[in-house]
Amino acid sequence: MRAERLGRAACRLAVAVVAAATGASVLAATAAECSKPVYLTFDTGHMGVAPLVADVLKRHDVHVTFFAAAERTKDGGDSLDDHWAPWWQARAADGDEFASHTYDHAYWRADLPDENGQKRFTIQPSAGPQTGQRLTWTAAQYCQNIRKSSERLAQITGKKPLPLYRAPGGKTSPKLLEAARACGYMYVGWSPAGFLGDELPSDKYPNQKLLAQALERIRPGDVLLAHLGIWSRQDPWAPAVLEPLVTGLQQRGFCFRTLRDHPDYRAWIAAHP
DSSP: OOOHHOOOOOOOOHHHHHHHHHHHHHHHHHHTSSSSSSEEEEOOSSSHHHHHHHHHHHTTOOOOOEOOOBBBBSSSSSSTGGHHHHHHHHHHHTTTTESSOOOOOOEEEEEEEEETEEEEEEEEESSTTTTTEEEEEEHHHHHHHHHHHHHHHHHHHSSSSSSEEGGGGGGHHHHHHHHHHTTTOOOOOGGGGOOOTSSSTTTTTTTTHHHHHHHHOOOTOOOOEEESSSOOOOOHHHHHHHHHHHHHHTTOOOOEEEEEGGTHHHHHHHHHO
């Protein structure tokens, strides 16, 4: 009888192990086959909310894509300096992806006539030693500024950034995008419903309004945009909105993916390893 009971116990244990393994496989497959992906992205900013953002993402197992520029920070440095290097390294370890936001957060202002076969643009950096100046850059200079951010991210994290970039303010022209693509960088904007509003004045666009609007409007496949701190917004967005937005979308069956998995960029990324 004792042997029989031991045999039955062993059988039950084996069944439980198989069931657990099967359940884990099903969960993994379900996660991999999510039919409602969204792509949360963050641009750099004053970095004041960066630790909070990291905590929320880690707690809810959310992976995102960061677009980085060397922007002025609340601690008196910039978002790609050595002080912030451990923060970026931790994001790489968590499985997040990175891309360029131009090193000097350089705004496109106008196309200029070509000169000696070189595309030229009026560019206005909002970071770095030439902040606020209207400059004439060639396509090569613009590409160099995109590349500088990407190279700095690689140096800090040990992870190669995606061959993507986001122009500050979403300000571009067909000529500018052609120049960026020629040097290996594809532009990424955001979906209309994916503009999360953290740049807007908080008196006209309170956090609860922005949260309700996002939960109502976001659809599968949308690219979402937020920032790691906006100087002008009095009532910061991230502490009030980020976590309820993440959990609200997850409860609605959405999953979060990085731009590496986005169907519009997968082929480009594969072609530019």
